[in-house]
Amino acid sequence: MQAKLAKRILTLAPSPTVAIDTKAKALKQQGIPILNMGIGEPDFDTPLHIKQAAIAAIEHDSIKYAAPQGMIELRKVIADKFHKDNNISYEPSQIIVGAGSKQLLYSAFQVLCDKGDEVIIPVPTWSTFIEQVKLAEGTPVLLPLKPPFKLTAKDLEKQLTKKTKIILLNSPSNPTGAMIDKEELEKIGKLAVDHKLWIISDEIYENILYTNKHYSIASFNDQLKEQTITMNGVSKSYAMTGWRLGYAGGPQHVIDAMTSLQSQTIGNVPTFIQQAAITALSADQASVRAMHSEFANRRAFLIKAFSTIEQLSFTEPEGAFYLFVSVEKLLGKQYPTATAWCEALLEKEGIAIVPGEAFVYPGYFRLSFAASMEDLQKAVEKITDFIQ
Numbered sequence: 001m002q003a004k005l006a007k008r009i010l011t012l013a014p015s016p017t018v019a020i021d022t023k024a025k026a027l028k029q030q031g032i033p034i035l036n037m038g039i040g041e042p043d044f045d046t047p048l049h050i051k052q053a054a055i056a057a058i059e060h061d062s063i064k065y066a067a068p069q070g071m072i073e074l075r076k077v078i079a080d081k082f083h084k085d086n087n088i089s090y091e092p093s094q095i096i097v098g099a100g101s102k103q104l105l106y107s108a109f110q111v112l113c114d115k116g117d118e119v120i121i122p123v124p125t126w127s128t129f130i131e132q133v134k135l136a137e138g139t140p141v142l143l144p145l146k147p148p149f150k151l152t153a154k155d156l157e158k159q160l161t162k163k164t165k166i167i168l169l170n171s172p173s174n175p176t177g178a179m180i181d182k183e184e185l186e187k188i189g190k191l192a193v194d195h196k197l198w199i200i201s202d203e204i205y206e207n208i209l210y211t212n213k214h215y216s217i218a219s220f221n222d223q224l225k226e227q228t229i230t231m232n233g234v235s236k237s238y239a240m241t242g243w244r245l246g247y248a249g250g251p252q253h254v255i256d257a258m259t260s261l262q263s264q265t266i267g268n269v270p271t272f273i274q275q276a277a278i279t280a281l282s283a284d285q286a287s288v289r290a291m292h293s294e295f296a297n298r299r300a301f302l303i304k305a306f307s308t309i310e311q312l313s314f315t316e317p318e319g320a321f322y323l324f325v326s327v328e329k330l331l332g333k334q335y336p337t338a339t340a341w342c343e344a345l346l347e348k349e350g351i352a353i354v355p356g357e358a359f360v361y362p363g364y365f366r367l368s369f370a371a372s373m374e375d376l377q378k379a380v381e382k383i384t385d386f387i388q
């Protein structure tokens with residue numbers, strides 16, 4: 001008899017977006033032309049001045065073990081950034097640097113969740129939130145939203161129970177690009193304070209906005225700041241996905257607990273990566289603006305192109321770089337689910353997109369427009385052909 005794996009890992013669903021990306025890359029390696037619009041990864045190269053900062057740091061021997069919480073120089077830069085961009089005044093001691101915001105989200109759930117604690121997660125959602133809550137033995141409570149997928153305090157209030165411990169916010173959202181309006185965010189904050197709930201606010205897409213201004217819930221008042229962990233990272237804003245650097249700000253005792261966990265798990269993020277992040281966050285932000293303007297062009301193109309395909313419907317994203325599209329009118333005998341439809345699209349047209357099931361929202365797909373305009377144009381043509 002073989003020794004068994006732990007139950008917690010047997011019930012873990014691997015990341016569906018990563019799975020699609022892996023499949024698309026494998027097909028590409030076999031020489032099959034694939035347009036990969038599956039993964040949430042900017043297609044831009046990391047700006048040169050950031051790469052050069054990492055190279056210089058390696059050359060200057062910034063290559064040893066370091067403080068688990070992150071280098072103080074970087075935490076100071078992050079504290080400045082939170083102050084300037086988000087109107088939150090964290091001390092550098094209230095900031096932690098991790099191996100991507102994904103890893104810090106994992107730490108936050110581990111630190112805040114006891115067995116059976118309920119975490120409210122609005123859906124459609126990035127599946128990582130759900131799986132990480134399960135890994136922390138918490139109970140994900142899914143709150144389905146209807147188009148245009150904008151979370152309200154009223155929706156949230158209906159889900160509250162005695163066991164509710166955390167509200168998960170992700171604005172702009174993956175996969176819909178929807179944002180929480182300021183008035184609603186204020187009401188949600190009041191709800192959290194009245195019911196003594198934690199808020200984990202994932203703000204990784206804060207720089208990629210098209211119609212709305214971004215507000216950080218922790219900036220509204222001191223009490224909310226004490227109840228919120230603000231998550232961010234350099235992956236999306238600076239095209240640094242593979243570098244693996246995220247950061248979080250929060251109440252001192254939470255950051256201390258996350259640091260203890262970090263000291264017993266990853267140790268520290270490589271210091272030369274941290275040096276690169278210092279440059280990314282403190283140097284001129286022209287590259288961020290350039291990428292943003294390219295995303296805006298692509299978004300405009302897709303909105304126009306998809307609006308002419310009557311079988312598809314969608315809400316215009318307010319932020320991030322995803323279009324979340326309903327294919328419900330196309331489902332039936334031949335393709336009973338969005339997953340079946342997306343699989344056929346990959347096989348027949350070589351386009352990789354992610355079915356809504358991956359975001360707990362059947363009947364939809366997510367197309368990432370972190371791809372070149374040329375590829376997007378080809379993809380639209382092929383999707384149109386496939387539908388017809």
Ligand code: PLP
Pocket residue numbers: 040099100101102103126170173174202204232233234235241244245246
């Ligand atoms: N949060 C959201 C909402 C995301 O969509 C992603 C990546 O897709 C992440 C966090 C992960 O970012 P990082 O690269 O910092 O781990």
